[in-house]
Amino acid sequence: MTTQTNTRTAGIRWFWFSSPATFYPLAGTIAWIAGVLAAVLTVAGLYVGFVVAPTDATQGEAYRIIYIHVAAAWMSMFLYVVMAFWSAVGLAMNARLAFILARAIAPTGALFTFIALWTGSLWGKPTWGTWWVWDARLTSELILLFLYFGYLALQASIDERRRADRAGALLAVVGVVNVPIIYYSVQWWNTLHQGASVSLTKAPSMAKVMLLGMLLMALAFWMYSIAVVMIRARCEIRESQ
């Protein structure tokens, strides 16, 4: 892996890192810092969420699930967008590293989607009586999970690396364009069929403290994701040599 191609675009320093070889050590450093931040933020978030924040009047202690439920849901959507972004960069600039990053994000994104669904289900049971609720958000999360699985399945079924990279990238870009359309369709579908009865989106009216707890957990998950994605990207770089 040489870096001579990068001197052509001299003046734009960040292209220096677009070669997998030079990115490798940087990724390691980022992973360390992000990992530490993740741990700190998790402790802070859980402290605020459990010790500082009061019990909710209507939902009792069950509402404490939202700290990780909402954070995981945010991450699942955010990671998909980032994955699509790197996919687009890869397709536009034919940059191997962009494809590596996109591939590295997918498993973590899928994991957070699953966590959002799992915690959503466990929150729904004591609050609304059923293990699954076909509300707009949960249903959209379910479809997002299918989108992630589709991406992973497509990559897994193509042996040739170049085709796998690019096919997956195209799928991710097509997917991200569809996500808002899917979300609003499901929203409308939900109002048509359920009226105003059940809505997991009606979280308890947020006390500032609860919001802070959620934010801290979201940041913690974000740092965790960065760390994991960096490590996974390093593995990919090492394995492809």
Add this chain to the structure above:
Amino acid sequence: MNDLLYLNGYGFYVWGSYVVTFALLAIELVALRKRTQRK
């Protein structure tokens, strides 16, 4: 301590959520660990 576990009857749901979440994240890390050590 028991109060913390029981959480007014919601203990199963709250801890069920948190334990599974952090377990999954831990598994992801372990799997990644194994992958780095393989090569």
Add this chain to the structure above:
Amino acid sequence: MLSIARTLVGRDLLLALRRKSDVATALLFFVIVASLFPLGIGAEPNQLRAIAPGVIWVAALLSSMLSLARLFAGDHADGTLEQMLLGAAPLGVVVAARTFAHWLVSGLPLVLIAPLIALQYDVARPLYGVLALSLLLGTPILSIIGAIGAALTLGLRGGGVLLSLLVLPLYVPVLVMGAGAVEMAGAGLAPDGQLLLLGAFLVVAAAFAPWATAAALRISIE
């Protein structure tokens, strides 16, 4: 460009007519799936009337997906696809023509058969029009978006199932709006919003998806 498209569509239709079994299979699948639901759920008329729009739409979706696998496979096998890639005609136009021909053969028949299924489900007469219109607008969208998936999974093992996994999430808005239009009409409300949205989806999909499909074809073949 139009003459190229016309020639392609004509050729595809000719090929399809020679392989009538493919057309018939998709159609039969549609009818069979729709017939399975009462067998599974029970034939209570009110229940059937309520689920009819959804069932017909899901059956149309599945049938459309089944026939998608064939969209590029034939040409890929005998080398015509590579020729199209190298040819003078813009690949997007070629793709659009093929997709249109595919819809004429696999989607339009569903629109025409749907009233029969509606009859089976004892759907109220006034709803037939909305049902047909929703399918008329929706099935082309299914073909157009499905073509992207067909191009991406060209020649892959696990083909058909993988194609379904990729494409079904993208179908959700079409399903929701299509079935929803009929349900709105059934509830006595105007389905205009849903039908207009379907129309909008169709226009946007027709404008952009062929280029995505063309890109996917290049990725799959080069």
